[in-house]
Amino acid sequence: MTNAYDALSTLFAGEGGQEYLGEQVSMAxxxxxxxxxxxxxxxxxxxxxxxxxxDVGHFSGAISGRDLMSGNDNHHDAVAAEWLSTWFDEAVTEPVRLHVAAKRYLCATDPSYYDKLSDASKFTMAVQGGVMDAAEVAAFAAEPYAQEACRLRRFDDLGKDPDAPAVTLADFRGDIDGLDRTLSPRSAR
Structure with missing residues (x-):
């Protein structure tokens, strides 16, 4: 079995170079x-x-990120969480699975949050279900990783700067390898 870092390196080097859904940075x-x-x-x-x-769920599947921008929800959050579960536990996969819902939740519970979203993010939120209603807010808040998903969502909003200093996947290799449950402690790099 390929370890997480090697599988991710292939994705980031290939499909990661694609445009990120109307933003001024690549997906990677x-x-x-x-x-x-x-x-x-x-x-x-x-x-x-x-x-x-x-956002690795945008990289593959029957419906791509480009389809999302055309008005079809690609459920990239669930696709990513499922794919990542090959290597990682719920502490990684659940915030990923919930990050779209977190955007919808934050818009429902913090009216100023919506105004901070990029135009592309506002568009995709409408495709992904729009602002949560009261029942959806309560259900989301009861999720075990809701707080982490909201933190992830706020970090997500900061990752769209075309002038930011370069960062590479290798900068995160220690974290990735350290959490990859397919690596034995002796084989972690």
Whole structure:
């Protein structure tokens, strides 16, 4: 079985170079900047890795990120969480699975949050269900990783700067390898 870092390296080097859904950064740059924001905020390794990997669901599947921008929800959050579960536990996969819902939740519970979203993010939120209603807010708040997903979502919003200093996947290798459950402690690099 391929370890997480090697599988991710292939994705980031290939599909990661694609445009990030109407933003001025590539998909890989966006995810890496999101990881850097999480690390700078002192987030635990699990949340840093979730931040780096939260949008890998745009890379594959029957409906791509381009389809999302055309008005079809690609459910990239669930696709990513499922794919990442090959290597990582719920502390990584659940914030990833919930990060779209977190955007909808934050818009429902913090009216000023919506105004901070990029135009592309506002558009995709409408495709992904729009602002949560009261029942959805209560259900989301009851999720075990809701708080981490909200933190991830706020880091996500910071990962869209075309002028940010470069960051690479290799900058996160220690965190990724440290959490990859397929690596034995002796084989971690």
């Amino acid at each position: 740059q966006h995810m890496l900047q999101t990881g850097r924001a999480a690390r700078a905020a002192g987030a635990p390794a699990e949340l840093v890795v979730a931040a780096v990997l939260h």
